[in-house]
Amino acid sequence: MNGDESQTSEPKVENTGQTETESPNNEQQQENKIESLMESESELSEQNQENAVASVLAQLGSESNSNISELNPEEKEISQRIAELQQTELALQEEIATLQTSYNEMRSQLGETQTTMAKVVQESLSQLEQRKQALLISIEQLERRQERIRNEMRTTFAGTSQDLAIRVQGFKDYLTGSLQDLAASAEQLQLIPAAKPEPEPPPREQFSRRDARNNEPEPLATPLQFAQQQFQETTKQVRRLIDQYRTKPDYYGPVWQLRRTFEPVHAERVSNWFFTQGGRGALRTMGSRLQNILIASAVISILHKLYGDRVRALVLTGTPERLGEWRRGLQDCLGIARPDFAPDGGVVIFETAEAVAQKAERLIKANQMPFIIIDDSEDQISLALLQFPLWLAFAPDPRTMRNNNDDDY
Numbered sequence: 028m029n030g031d032e033s034q035t036s037e038p039k040v041e042n043t044g045q046t047e048t049e050s051p052n053n054e055q056q057q058e059n060k061i062e063s064l065m066e067s068e069s070e071l072s073e074q075n076q077e078n079a080v081a082s083v084l085a086q087l088g089s090e091s092n093s094n095i096s097e098l099n100p101e102e103k104e105i106s107q108r109i110a111e112l113q114q115t116e117l118a119l120q121e122e123i124a125t126l127q128t129s130y131n132e133m134r135s136q137l138g139e140t141q142t143t144m145a146k147v148v149q150e151s152l153s154q155l156e157q158r159k160q161a162l163l164i165s166i167e168q169l170e171r172r173q174e175r176i177r178n179e180m181r182t183t184f185a186g187t188s189q190d191l192a193i194r195v196q197g198f199k200d201y202l203t204g205s206l207q208d209l210a211a212s213a214e215q216l217q218l219i220p221a222a223k224p225e226p227e228p229p230p231r232e233q234f235s236r237r238d239a240r241n242n243e244p245e246p247l248a249t250p251l252q253f254a255q256q257q258f259q260e261t262t263k264q265v266r267r268l269i270d271q272y273r274t275k276p277d278y279y280g281p282v283w284q285l286r287r288t289f290e291p292v293h294a295e296r297v298s299n300w301f302f303t304q305g306g307r308g309a310l311r312t313m314g315s316r317l318q319n320i321l322i323a324s325a326v327i328s329i330l331h332k333l334y335g336d337r338v339r340a341l342v343l344t345g346t347p348e349r350l351g352e353w354r355r356g357l358q359d360c361l362g363i364a365r366p367d368f369a370p371d372g373g374v375v376i377f378e379t380a381e382a383v384a385q386k387a388e389r390l391i392k393a394n395q396m397p398f399i400i401i402d403d404s405e406d407q408i409s410l411a412l413l414q415f416p417l418w419l420a421f422a423p424d425p426r427t428m429r430n431n432n433d434d435d436y
Contacts, residue, residue, distance in 0.1 A: 209413055210305065261333065265301050268329050269294050282362045283331040283373070285324055293318070297325050300419060307413075309420040312403040316349065319421045320356030323400050326419060327374075328361060330398060337396045342376040343383050343412075344402040350376050353402070380409035387415050 272289035280286055296310050313319055323340075330338045342353050353376055354368060367373045377383045387397035399412055401420035412418055 205410065205413065209307065262302065264333065265329055266298070268332055269297055269325070272325055272328070280362070282367075283328055284362070285328045285360060286362050287321055287324070287360050289321070289325060293322055293325065296322050297329070300326065301329075306417050309401075309422040312421045312423055314424065316352055316402070317356055319403060320353060321360055323419060324357060324360035327357075327398065330396070330417070331373075334396055336373070337394070338373070338398055339390050339395050340374045340398050340400060341383050341386055342374065342400045342402070343378075343380060343405060344376065345378060345404045347378075349402055349404055350378065380405075380412055384409065384411040384415075387412075391415070 269289075272285045273291060273294045276286070276288050277284065278286050292313075296313075300306065300308060300310055310322065313322070323342075327338065327340050340357075342350075342357075344350050344353055357363060357374055358365075363373065368376065375386060377386070383399060387399060390397040397415055397417065399415055399418035401408060401412070401418065403421040403423050405420075408420060
């Protein structure tokens with residue numbers, strides 16, 4: 028609108044210029060018109076200015092409102108962020124306080140633990156020191172004792188050894204003489220019954236003075252003898268049985284027959300006992316109780332073949348453990364059962380030599396044939412056992428005995 032009014036006013040001014048040239052009378056009218064136009068124009072310009080200012084102010088207000096509306100969400104976001112940060116700060120402060128408390132507690136506990144460990148270490152060190160002192164004292168005492176024993180051995184061992192050697196030699200001579208007398212008496216006994224219905228009894232055995240004082244059992248109705256030169260038939264039968272056990276073992280044979288493998292070394296020991304020792308003597312141990320039981324089982328089997336149920340095996344062993352080994356071994360080798368180990372059975376196992384001697388005397392009086400077996404664990408043999416016609420002792424290895432004696436010293 029202002030532009031149009033300005034355009035209309037300009038031609039009017041031009042027209043007034045023209046009228047001034049044409050008619051001076053109209054100047055006053057023209058001036059009045061110009062003044063009125065000027066006033067109206069000024070009023071219009073003032074209104075236009077006010078409208079423009081109002082429009083500018085309106086625009087500024089709208090812009091400010093838009094800016095304010097734009098600023099309000101940012102301020103809200105900032106305020107929310109600030110609130111969140113404050114909450115986080117409070118949470119961190121609480122956590123820091125908690126951690127500080129835990130740290131203080133752990134620090135105090137660590138201090139207590141260190142103090143306790145120091146006390147424990149100190150006590151352990153003191154105990155170890157005491158034990159060390161006690162061990163040192165014990166070592167010193169043992170060293171003094173060792174030195175004293177060595178001095179005693181240097182001064183007294185020679186005389187003591189000589190005394191022991193004299194005693195052992197005397198007992199050896201006595202035992203050798205007794206065994207020789209018993210062997211001579213055994214050679215006079217017969218193995219098989221004589222052809223006559225009533226054979227003459229053999230002469231009385233000549234025992235030593237000590238044996239003469241004992242009650243001598245009655246001789247067997249059929250005395251025993253394994254001398255090869257007098258009884259060829261019995262010798263052949265024994266050798267045939269030994270060869271049969273060695274070459275043709277019968278693992279499922281009848282009861283009282285050997286059921287195990289019989290090696291040449293076993294056959295040699297059994298032959299030596301029958302033909303060299305005459306059924307009365309000691310054999311060196313095989314190093315194993317099972318091997319000794321195998322040899323004893325072979326002898327029992329041969330005697331059962333020769334004399335039947337009259338044979339009674341009496342086993343002497345020292346401990347219940349060895350007693351069980353002998354029972355199991357004889358059952359395995361001869362196929363016998365538990366009833367055969369009864370007091371009146373074919374095998375009886377004892378722990379004392381006195382019981383064996385008493386049982387053997389009763390068997391001889393009952394016209395039975397006792398066969399005494401002595402385990403290698405027996406260090407000493409009772410002379411009361413040597414008076415009977417059949418006995419087999421397993422002697423320990425001299426090297427083992429020497430090692431044991433060295434260990435004792």
